[in-house]
Amino acid sequence: MAKRAVVEEIPVKTKAAEAARPALGRxxxxxxxxxxxxxxxxxxxxxxxxxxxxxxxxxxMFLLGLTMKGLFFxxxxxxxxxxxxxxxxxxxxxxxxxxxxxxxSGGDPFxxxxxxxxxxxxxxxxxxxxxxxxxxDIAVGRKL
Amino acid sequence: MAIPHFxxxxxxxxxxxxxxxxxxxxxxxxxxxxxxKVFAAFVGVAILLGxxxxxxxx
Numbered sequence: 001m002a003k004r005a006v007v008e009e010i011p012v013k014t015k016a017a018e019a020a021r022p023a024l025g026r027x028x029x030x031x032x033x034x035x036x037x038x039x040x041x042x043x044x045x046x047x048x049x050x051x052x053x054x055x056x057x058x059x060x061m062f063l064l065g066l067t068m069k070g071l072f073f074x075x076x077x078x079x080x081x082x083x084x085x086x087x088x089x090x091x092x093x094x095x096x097x098x099x100x101x102x103x104x105s106g107g108d109p110f111x112x113x114x115x116x117x118x119x120x121x122x123x124x125x126x127x128x129x130x131x132x133x134x135x136x137d138i139a140v141g142r143k144l
Numbered sequence: 145m146a147i148p149h150f151x152x153x154x155x156x157x158x159x160x161x162x163x164x165x166x167x168x169x170x171x172x173x174x175x176x177x178x179x180x181k182v183f184a185a186f187v188g189v190a191i192l193l194g195x196x197x198x199x200x201x202x
Contacts, residue, residue, distance in 0.1 A: 053166040061159045067145045068152070113145070116152045123156065127163045134167050144170055 021140050034135040036093040038128050041135030054131045062095050062124040070117025071107035072096065085118070091125035157186035 022030075034041025039055030042048075073086035089096055100106075108114055137143040147155070165179030 050166050054163060057159045057163045057166070061156075064147075064155060064159075068147060111146070113147055113152065116147070116149065116156075120152075120156065123160065127160065130163070130167055 034132040058124050058127050065117045065120030068113035068117030069108040069111040070121040088122040088125040091129050
């Protein structure tokens with residue numbers, strides 16, 4: 001009997017979620033905003049504290065990576081790992097071109113903390129990917 | 145700026161655990177507990193692996 005009640009509940013929840021699902025254009029806009037500026041997607045969804053925490057942690061991690069002279073990888077590298085690193089760093093959004101604009105030359109591989117800096121830069125991008133996915137989940141109603 | 149490796153590891157663990165806690169939990173208390181657990185796990189595993197690698201002949 002209890003099992004039957006659960007089965008009946010599922011379509012109701014799905015219909016409610018579909019009704020609350022935003023338009024595709026808004027979803028794309030939210031995800032692009034969340035990618036470009038860490039936490040902006042959550043801010044637009046009125047999750048201000050979560051947005052602030054994500055923005056602060058991801059940007060601080062990126063800035064520490066720059067401070068430790070982490071490397072910016074190139075897109076057309078012959079190494080698969082470097083190409084993956086490039087996409088990982090690109091995931092942090094506009095912070096990477098902004099750093100270049102303000103004169104960051106792309107790191108110093110001979111500096112003592114350079115490897116750690118590169119790890120910080122890539123990890124900041126990966127955390128931003130999680131933030132974008134979280135924004136999507138909240139927007140479609142999968143998560144509060 | 146050269147940051148000592150241990151401090152870099154602590155900073156990395158702190159920032160990642162803060163982001164994980166913000167993404168995974170909704171209530172502030174749950175976030176604090178989860179973040180503290182993730183941070184402790186990061187640091188504990190790193191120290192354990194460091195000691196294990198110390199046993200490996202150079």
